[in-house]
Amino acid sequence: xxxxxxxxxxxxxxxxxxxxxxxxxxxxxxxxxxxxxxxxxxxxxxxxxxxxxxxxxxxxxxxxxxxxxxxxxxxxxxxxxxxxxxxxxxxxxxxxxxxxxxxxxxxxxxxxxxxxxxxxxxxxxxxxxxxxxxxxxxxxxxxxxxxxxxxxxxxxxxxxxxxxxxxxxxxxxxxxxxxxxxxxxxxxxxxxxxxxxxxxxxxxxxxxxxxxxxxxxxxxxxxxxxxxxxxxxxxxxxxxxxxxxxxxxxxxxxxxxxxxxxxxxxxxxxxxxxxxxxxxxxxxxxxxxxx
Amino acid sequence: xxxxxxxxxxxxxxxxxxxxxxxxxxxxxxxxxxxxxxxxxxxxxxxxxxxxxxxxxxxxxxxxxxxxxxxxxxxxxxxxxxxxxxxxxxxxxxxxxxxxxxxxxxxxxxxxxxxxxxxxxxxxxxxxxxxxxxxxxxxxxxxxxxxxxxxxxxxxxxxxxxxxxxxxxxxxxxxxxxxxxxxxxxxxxxxxxxxxxxxxxxxxxxxxxxxxxxxxxxxxxxxxxxxxxxxxxxxxxxxxxxxxxxxxxxxxxxxxxxxxxxxxxxxxxxxxxxxxxxxxxxxxxxxxxxx
Numbered sequence: 001x002x003x004x005x006x007x008x009x010x011x012x013x014x015x016x017x018x019x020x021x022x023x024x025x026x027x028x029x030x031x032x033x034x035x036x037x038x039x040x041x042x043x044x045x046x047x048x049x050x051x052x053x054x055x056x057x058x059x060x061x062x063x064x065x066x067x068x069x070x071x072x073x074x075x076x077x078x079x080x081x082x083x084x085x086x087x088x089x090x091x092x093x094x095x096x097x098x099x100x101x102x103x104x105x106x107x108x109x110x111x112x113x114x115x116x117x118x119x120x121x122x123x124x125x126x127x128x129x130x131x132x133x134x135x136x137x138x139x140x141x142x143x144x145x146x147x148x149x150x151x152x153x154x155x156x157x158x159x160x161x162x163x164x165x166x167x168x169x170x171x172x173x174x175x176x177x178x179x180x181x182x183x184x185x186x187x188x189x190x191x192x193x194x195x196x197x198x199x200x201x202x203x204x205x206x207x208x209x210x211x212x213x214x215x216x217x218x219x220x221x222x223x224x225x226x227x228x229x230x231x232x233x234x235x236x237x238x239x240x241x242x243x244x245x246x247x248x249x250x251x252x253x254x255x256x257x258x259x260x261x262x263x264x265x266x267x268x269x270x271x272x273x274x275x276x277x278x279x280x281x282x283x284x285x286x287x288x289x290x291x
Numbered sequence: 292x293x294x295x296x297x298x299x300x301x302x303x304x305x306x307x308x309x310x311x312x313x314x315x316x317x318x319x320x321x322x323x324x325x326x327x328x329x330x331x332x333x334x335x336x337x338x339x340x341x342x343x344x345x346x347x348x349x350x351x352x353x354x355x356x357x358x359x360x361x362x363x364x365x366x367x368x369x370x371x372x373x374x375x376x377x378x379x380x381x382x383x384x385x386x387x388x389x390x391x392x393x394x395x396x397x398x399x400x401x402x403x404x405x406x407x408x409x410x411x412x413x414x415x416x417x418x419x420x421x422x423x424x425x426x427x428x429x430x431x432x433x434x435x436x437x438x439x440x441x442x443x444x445x446x447x448x449x450x451x452x453x454x455x456x457x458x459x460x461x462x463x464x465x466x467x468x469x470x471x472x473x474x475x476x477x478x479x480x481x482x483x484x485x486x487x488x489x490x491x492x493x494x495x496x497x498x499x500x501x502x503x504x505x506x507x508x509x510x511x512x513x514x515x516x517x518x519x520x521x522x523x524x525x526x527x528x529x530x531x532x533x534x535x536x537x538x539x540x541x542x543x544x545x546x547x548x549x550x551x552x553x554x555x556x557x558x559x560x561x562x563x564x565x566x567x568x569x570x571x572x573x574x575x576x577x578x579x580x581x582x
Contacts, residue, residue, distance in 0.1 A: 012312075019337045020523075021314040023307070046310045064492075067573065201355075201522040227520065229528040229573065231492040232311075236527015237520040262574065269573040277568030282358065282520065282560040283553065 013043060013051070015058045015234050017202055022234040024048060024058070030125045035117035037170045042125040048232055050126055052093055054118070054165050060093055061232040065129055066268035068196075069095035071228045071278065072240055074270045076159050076192040077103050078261060079242075079253040083158040086110070087186070089145035089174065090196075091163035092118030094130035100161075101132040102265050109138045110157075112145040114170050146173045149182040156186050162195040167206050175210050180217040190247040193218075194240055197225065200285050201235040211241060211289040218243040224250050225289060226278035228269070239285075240278075251276060304334060304342070306349045306525050308493055313525040315339060315349070321416045326408035328461045333416040339523055341417055343384055345409070345456050351384055352523040356420055357559035359487075360386035362519045362569065363531055365561045367450050367483040368394050369552060370533075370544040374449040377401070378477070380436035380465065381487075382454035383409030385421035391452075392423040393556050400429045401448075403436040405461050437464045440473040447477050453486040458497050466501050471508040481538040484509075485531055488516065491576050492526040502532060502580040509534040515541050516580060517569035519560070530576075531569075542567060 012023045024045050031042035043051045049062025060068065073096055077083060084107040088096050092113040100109050113119055119140070122130040133140065141148065149160075160183050167175040183193060195214065198206040214223045224242045242250045258272040303314045315336055322333035334342045340353025351359065364387055368374060375398040379387050383404040391400050404410055410431070413421040424431065432439065440451075451474050458466040474484060486505065489498040505514045515533045533541045549563040 014314075016314070019316045020339070021303075021312075021316075023305075023312040023314060025310045025312075048311070066575075199522075201527075229518065229520070231490075231526035231528050235522035236492075237522050268575045271571075271574050273571035274573055277571035280562075280564035280568035282565055283562050284357075284559045 013053060013056060013058070015056065017234065020202065020234060022058070022232070024051065024061070024232060026051070031121045033117045033121065035115050037115050040115070040117045040121050042121050051232070052118075052122060052126060055169060057166055058232055058234075059165060060095060060129065062126070062128065064230050064232050065093075065095050067228055067230055068238070069099045070267050070270040071226070072096060072161060072163060072194050072196065073099035074258075074261070074267070075226070075240070075242060075250060075275055075278070076194050078258045078275065079248050079250050080158070080190070080192055081105070081257070083192070084108070085157050086159045086161065087157045088112070088161045088163055089149070090165065090171070091161065093122040093126060094119070094133040096161055096163045097135065097138055098129065098132040101135045101137065106137060109135070110141065111138060112141045112143050112148045114142070114144050116142045146179055149179065149186055152182070152186045154185050155188045158188050158191050160187060160191070160193045162193065164196055166198065166203065175206060175213070177213050177216060180213060184217050184245060187245045189245060191245045192247055193243040195243070197239045197241040199233065199235045199238050200288055201237055202233075204288065207239055208288055212291065214241055214243050215291060218245065220291065222246070224279055225281060225285070226250070227281065227285070228278060250279060304344060304347060304349070306347065308525065311493065311525060313349070313523070315342065315352070315523060317342070322412045324408045324412065326406050328406050331406070331408045331412050333412050342523070343409075343413060343417060346460060348457055349523055349525075350456060351386060351420065353417070353419065355521050355523050356384070356386050358519055358521050359529065360390045361558050361561040362517070363387060363452060363454060363485050363487065364390035365549075365552070365558070366517065366531070366533060366541060366566055366569070367485050369549045369566065370539050370541050371449070371481070371483055372396070372548070374483070375399070376448050377450045377452065378443075378448045379403070379452045379454055380440070381456065381462070382452065384413040384417060385410070385424040387452055387454045388426065388429055389420065389423040392426045392428065397428060400426070401432065402429060403432045403434050403439045405433070405435050407433045437470055440470065440477055443473070443477045445476050446479045449479050449482050451478060451482070451484045453484065455487050457489065457494065466497060466504070468504050468507060471504060475508050475536060478536045480536060482536045483538055484534040486534070488530045488532040490524065490526045490529050491579055492528055493524075495579065498530055499579055503582065505532055505534050506582060509536065511582065513537070515570055516572060516576070517541070518572065518576070519569060541570060
């Protein structure tokens with residue numbers, strides 16, 4: 001594997017920050033479209049199922065997308081059982097909505113995705129991930145999420161999920177204080193937020209800055225970072241962050257209910273032990289975000 | 292990053308299983324030697340400190356070696372506070388011995404490394420990792436670990452740590468039932484073992500087979516797999532396995548003692564919460580090793 005020619009771009013997709021790189025071998029490209037915002041592609045990989053990339057950054061693979069989507073959704077949903085109205089910003093592949101739709105007590109899901117190409121490519125080529133994008137409770141808007149929350153009514157959601165790509169291109173504005181001030185305003189009292197908050201190893205600057213931004217908006221003791229193993233994201237160590245508007249602590253969830261839910265839906269990654277454990281951060285990660 | 296020529300082997304070290312690959316950018320190579328067993332190299336990386344590779348497989352980087360060594364050593368040592376005599380198989384870089392040496396109540400450490408080149412290269416170029424390789428309690432033998440345990444006396448160690456490289460080359464025999472039968476025999480009653488047990492994602496076959504092998508030798512309820520984030524190992528998700536010979540459960544450790552120890556030695560990764568949480572496996576990993 002020391003021959004650089006083996007990394008022919010027709011055979012490998014490479015997600016790199018110029019100091020480390022994750023390369024995933026592909027069989028073929030199934031979808032390619034340049035949208036006004038970004039380049040959206042779907043590949044068939046050799047052993048990780050189909051894979052969605054945006055500007056050649058891995059968004060998900062069928063092999064481990066459940067780890068990300070289950071942890072982003074079920075941690076807040078199983079902490080607060082009275083969540084009725086949910087807003088998803090981003091999430092065009094549909095995995096987040098698929099997991100939300102398992103919660104029968106939900107009333108509405110509003111999803112705001114800026115790029116219809118992500119939705120279209122996912123519906124066509126990633127049907128297992130996009131399976132709930134026609135769900136009757138879902139209102140899917142192709143719009144700018146930043147503008148949407150700026151104009152949304154105060155206290156209108158119980159849960160807001162920021163399921164964004166990395167902070168380059170159209171997602172850049174999802175990593176700013178003014179965006180999270182709007183998110184906070186749109187949340188009902190007791191409401192929750194979960195956020196894709198980057199890799200402490202691969203994107204340490206974005207990870208730290210976003211965490212500090214969330215602490216400013218929500219207060220330090222209402223912001224809880226947690227980690228998920230996602231082997232097909234560079235570094236394999238990805239962070240999500242749970243914030244509450246004077247709401248429940250993420251470890252106050254009911255273990256029995258979480259266990260029953262995970263078994264009922266045959267979840268792949270999430271279980272009650274993992275819910276609790278994900279918040280136990282290695283000391284050096286705690287130190288990175290300590291203030 | 293889609294130009295394959297950027298992966299010039301003078302600039303990148305690539306650890307690959309031909310379906311996924313982790314590439315780490317290097318500034319220069321500090322050490323290169325072909326031993327009778329393998330090719331040992333030390334590199335200066337761009338942002339992960341110095342890195343040891345064997346046959347171009349990443350053994351450790353200064354940036355995250357503590358995660359691996361702390362979890363391999365302190366989980367058993369802080370579970371059983373009466374461990375006196377420890378055997379380390381492999382571990383030529385010295386990180387495992389460095390962590391063991393923090394435990395003042397230890398009486399002896401016997402380390403059996405097959406390849407003196409790993410020890411020499413580490414002492415010269417990775418002094419922060421190899422810092423305890425001249426420790427007065429350490430007996431360092433350059434020998435075949437498989438032969439060593441075959442000939443070792445029954446019930447002679449309280450803890451045996453298998454700090455091996457991957458199951459190709461000289462480490463292959465460290466992944467067999469006959470080796471672990473000898474390990475079991477050499478353990479005192481109540482003794483513990485921790486093992487580098489591969490990545491469930493990158494080396495799923497070795498991960499599953501080793502786990503099943505350990506369950507055969509130690510019994511299912513005495514074998515406990517745990518996970519560590521190691522971003523510079525391919526997939527970032529690495530497993531270690533804790534086994535006991537009719538000994539303590541790994542979650543029976545005293546939290547206060549673990550917390551005090553971690554603070555006293557300013558550990559990077561290990562803390563009491565992480566000790567507990569590492570054993571909470573995602574459901575799909577549990578299913579991989581269920582029997």
